[in-house]
Amino acid sequence: MDLLQRYLQVDTTVPPGNELKAALFFKEVLEREGIAVEVDEFAPGRANLIAVLRGTGQAAPIDPRQPHGRGARRPRALEGGAVRGRAPGTASSGAAARRT
Secondary structure, three states, rough: HHHHHHOOOOOOOOOOOOHHHHHHHHHHHHHHHEEEEEEEEEEEOOOEEEOOOOOOOOOOOOOOOOOOOOOOOOOEEOOEEEOOOOOOOOHHHHHHHHHH
């Protein structure tokens, strides 16, 4: 939960997006785990994070509980033990939640 709480404090409000802040946050996290990471800043403050995980050649299971979609506000904190706000189950915050 600590990682998720720290990530939720990264301001990636749209506009302008500020994805670079989020990319640098996860770059540090992933590099500590020995994962090769590259940050591609395609415009000032706008970036993609590219991480390479070497597989075993076997298919990974699909998690049917992973929610998809858009619409709610960006989460900023935990409320009553649950994440509240925009898409707390999106790929980035979901990755943070699974890593803890």
